[in-house]
Amino acid sequence: MIVMKFGGTSVESAEAIDRVAGIVRGRLDRRPTVVVSAMSKATDQLLAMAAAAGAGDKEKAVTLCQALRDRHFGVASALVSDASNPVHTSIAADYLALEQLLEGICAVGELTPRTQDNVVAYGERINSKVVAAAFAARGLKATHVDAREIIVTDHTFGKATPQVAEIDRRLMAKVKPLIDDGVVPVLGGFIGSTPDGITTTIGRGGSDFSAALVGAGLNAEAIEIWTDVDGMKTTDPNLCPDAHRIKVISFEEAAELAYFGAKVLHPATVLPAIEKNIPVYVLNSRNPSNEGTKIVARAPQTRNPFKAIAAKKRITVIDVVAARMLMAHGFLRQIFEIFDRHKCAVDVVSTSEVSVSLTVDSNERIPEIAADMEKLAFVKYSGRKAIVCLVGENIRERPGIAAQVFTAISDINVRMISQGASEINITFVIDEADVPEAVRRLHAHFFTDVDPEVFD
Numbered sequence: 001m002i003v004m005k006f007g008g009t010s011v012e013s014a015e016a017i018d019r020v021a022g023i024v025r026g027r028l029d030r031r032p033t034v035v036v037s038a039m040s041k042a043t044d045q046l047l048a049m050a051a052a053a054g055a056g057d058k059e060k061a062v063t064l065c066q067a068l069r070d071r072h073f074g075v076a077s078a079l080v081s082d083a084s085n086p087v088h089t090s091i092a093a094d095y096l097a098l099e100q101l102l103e104g105i106c107a108v109g110e111l112t113p114r115t116q117d118n119v120v121a122y123g124e125r126i127n128s129k130v131v132a133a134a135f136a137a138r139g140l141k142a143t144h145v146d147a148r149e150i151i152v153t154d155h156t157f158g159k160a161t162p163q164v165a166e167i168d169r170r171l172m173a174k175v176k177p178l179i180d181d182g183v184v185p186v187l188g189g190f191i192g193s194t195p196d197g198i199t200t201t202i203g204r205g206g207s208d209f210s211a212a213l214v215g216a217g218l219n220a221e222a223i224e225i226w227t228d229v230d231g232m233k234t235t236d237p238n239l240c241p242d243a244h245r246i247k248v249i250s251f252e253e254a255a256e257l258a259y260f261g262a263k264v265l266h267p268a269t270v271l272p273a274i275e276k277n278i279p280v281y282v283l284n285s286r287n288p289s290n291e292g293t294k295i296v297a298r299a300p301q302t303r304n305p306f307k308a309i310a311a312k313k314r315i316t317v318i319d320v321v322a323a324r325m326l327m328a329h330g331f332l333r334q335i336f337e338i339f340d341r342h343k344c345a346v347d348v349v350s351t352s353e354v355s356v357s358l359t360v361d362s363n364e365r366i367p368e369i370a371a372d373m374e375k376l377a378f379v380k381y382s383g384r385k386a387i388v389c390l391v392g393e394n395i396r397e398r399p400g401i402a403a404q405v406f407t408a409i410s411d412i413n414v415r416m417i418s419q420g421a422s423e424i425n426i427t428f429v430i431d432e433a434d435v436p437e438a439v440r441r442l443h444a445h446f447f448t449d450v451d452p453e454v455f456d
């Protein structure tokens, strides 16, 4: 058994979904379960219509909704020409419900996280039906499975936590029998529901996580993440077109990279897969014969110190200065409690005797967080920063690597530097505007001469 996850870029149009059907057909002997995302940009559009409705702008919400409706209907009718196929009435019913929901939000004038999840889930709900119907219309034995009946979560709307034991039980009860019957189950990623049946989502980019949960629960032999690039690259190919494909990477390296901005893979994907030692492949649905990237438990040794460079933009640095207070017992705990209260994750931390600097993803709660901290210390924050992270297990025993990194970018202003406890990354903070130049220079320094065993 394998799990094949197709991201938004791989299911963005009728042509793309047709290609996906061909890829799945080629894997039938491996008994695939398919997890699909919403069509690319659909999630952002759903969020925008929910926000417009919440702000009382009914006209904008309706216009956005109609545009997405036209897109879904267009793709569905291009793929499933039989007008009497139930998929068409099912999409119509979904849009009726979505329109009513948006009207309700407008009427109440408030968008709660619970209602936002309800709106945004339509992206995966509808697309998984379209993909299942397209497969069936192409002669594949495929069935749509509502992911909300499988992926049980808590009530943390927007980023709900999956309840693994119950998910595993439902996979065995509802999905495994389909596979055993030679059917390809097709589920939407990203969505779930609470035990009492309220729709939730598991965080942006969460379809990879769904695929990993399904793969782990079914004890799959492999999880394939199909996207629009030939696997994980030595850096974002948009920044460096000469980035190399990484043939093999360790779970730990892939997780660090994903966390620090290598958008191609969701970090949490790695967790359920690691625990069961299931290999994860990143593959290109536009170039399916390419071998992509294999993510394994232990990376092979190479002569290159790093595997890749990632950059995460939209970062804010918060500096907390408290003369003679910092090392006082309990001070850092108080600072972190404030972040915790605001449910705000901290990425990079660096401390001195009298100050601590922290980075968070830029968000609208930062002024409130700073106001809470001002009760304890002097606080200032600056946005438009970026975290650059170089990752590689081979840096552990190599002195002088950090010197090479900072020499390559010696004229770029570096704000914070850290080397994680895992000792497989060198991470620093710079202005967002300096990212392209810094990444290009580091890439030229570390990846001009690459080990052909590990890089393409």
Ligand SMILES: Nc1ncnc2c1ncn2[C@@H]1O[C@H](COP(=O)(O)OP(=O)(O)O)[C@@H](O)[C@H]1O
Residues within 6 Å of the ligand: 006, 007, 008, 009, 010, 037, 040, 226, 227, 228, 229, 231, 232, 233, 234, 235, 236, 237, 238, 261, 262, 263, 264, 265, 308
């Ligand atoms: N190191 C990297 N390797 C490969 N792709 C990367 C990397 N860093 C960023 N990306 C970007 O990630 C994109 C794929 O992620 P995403 O658009 O979320 O795909 P999907 O819709 O399939 O989930 C690629 O098109 C590429 O621009």
Ligand SMILES: N[C@@H](CC(=O)OP(=O)(O)O)C(=O)O
Residues within 6 Å of the ligand: 006, 007, 008, 009, 037, 038, 040, 043, 044, 123, 189, 190, 203, 204, 205, 206, 207, 208
């Ligand atoms: N559609 C969701 C979930 C997802 O994972 O999408 P993608 O596979 O296109 O990154 C999102 O945009 O967040």
